[in-house]
Amino acid sequence: MLLSIWGTQSCSDDGVYELPNAKAGLQNDLIKRSVGPNIVGSVIEFAYAVAQLPSEGNISEMMVEASIEGATGTWLENKSFDSNGSVEIGGAATTDGKITKVTFTKDTSAATLRYVYVIPEEAKGKSVTFKFSAKSTNGQNIVYNAGPYMISDMDMVLDLVAKDTEDAYISIADMKVYSAAEAAANPSKVDLVYLYRSSPANFGHALVAPNADDKYLPGVSLPSGLTNGTKLMKAFTVRDQQLARLQYGVYVDDVDLQTIDFTNAPNFITGMMAEYGAWVETADGTYKAYVYVNAVTSTTKEIRVSIKRLKVK
C-alpha cells in the first residue's frame, strides 16, 4: 500500500518527481491577512498575487478599487521581496479616490503585492468590497472580487495614560484623559477616576465611578460637578488582540458590547494590574466599552489603557 501511495505522487512513469506545468494565461489569487473586527482607523490588509508564464509577457499594472474610499495611508506595495532583500518592481502606488494603483517598471511576470486599506470614518457600520485587478503586457486582464466585509460600529483608542493625581479623569464619551481642571469644565463627560493606593491591601490601581462611596476614593478631592454613576465589571483573560497587541487571539466585537449585562454591576474596581480589563457602561447608558489595562506603574501611580467603545443608545 505504501508503494502505491508513493507512486501516485510522482508525475512520471519512472517515479521521478517533475515540476507541474503552469497554466497558460494571467492568473491571480488573494489572501486577507488582517483578522478581527474592522474598526475605523485600523486597517484591512491583503496580499494580492498575480502571475503568468514569462513567455506570455509581463505584468504592466496592479490595481485595487474599494467601494468606499480609503482614509489617508491607504497604499499598495511596489516592491518584490526575497531572502536577499527587495527590489522595486513599479513606481510608488498612486491613490485617486477609491482606486490605488501600481504601474510596473521592471519586467516581472509574477508578483505578490500587499494592499493596506485604512478604514475611513465614512465606512463605520457599513460593508466594504474590493476589486483587485491586473493587466499584462500581452493585453490580458484579470479581476478578483473580495468582500463584503462589515466595518464595526466601535471606536478604538490606544495607550491613554492616566496619572494619579494630575490626569486622573477618564472620559468614555470623549475617549480622552482629563486633568482636574478639564474635568471640572466637563463634569458630565468624566466616567472614571483613576487612583492608586498602596493600602488598604489589594486596593492597588483602581478605576472608580465619580459617584462611588468615599471608601473607594480615599484621599481624592473630586472636582465639583462629577456625579456620573458609571457601572464596571472586572475582567481577566479578555486580552483583546487589538487593544493588548499581545500573543492572544481574542477579540472584543460589537456583539460583546451589545449583549453584556450590567445589572447589579458595581461602580468601582480595585486591584487592577496589567492584562486585566473592565467592562464599562456610562451612567446615561449611551456607551458600553471595554477598557484594557496595558500597564500599571505603582511608583509613578500611572495606568495605561486602551479602549473599545460602542454607542448603544
Added chain:
Amino acid sequence: MLITENASCYVSAFELLGSDLLTVRTKAAVIDTIQQTIHVEVKFGTDLKNLYPQFSLVLDAALDPKIIGKVDFSDLSQPKEWTVVSGNRKVRKTYKVYLTVQN
C-alpha cells in the same frame, strides 16, 4: 447524580470567585463541619453582589440548591445557606457561609 451507600455528608473545600473568575479570598476558607459553618475573608474592593461560590463535597454528596450563576453576598448580616446531601440521600446538613471583608 448516582445514589450510593455513602452516608458521609460534609464540605471539604470552598472557593469564591469574582466576576474576573479569579479568587477573592485573602486566605483559605475556614470550614467547621461540626458547626456547619464556612467563614471566608474576601479582599477589600470585592464586588459582593456578583460572586461565584464553589463547594468541594465528600464523595457522592450533592448540593442543594445547585449553583447556577452569580450569587449576591452583599448582605453580610444574613449568611447564605446551602444543604449538603449524602450519597445515600438520607443525611442532610445545612451550611451557612459567612463573609467578612478585609480592612
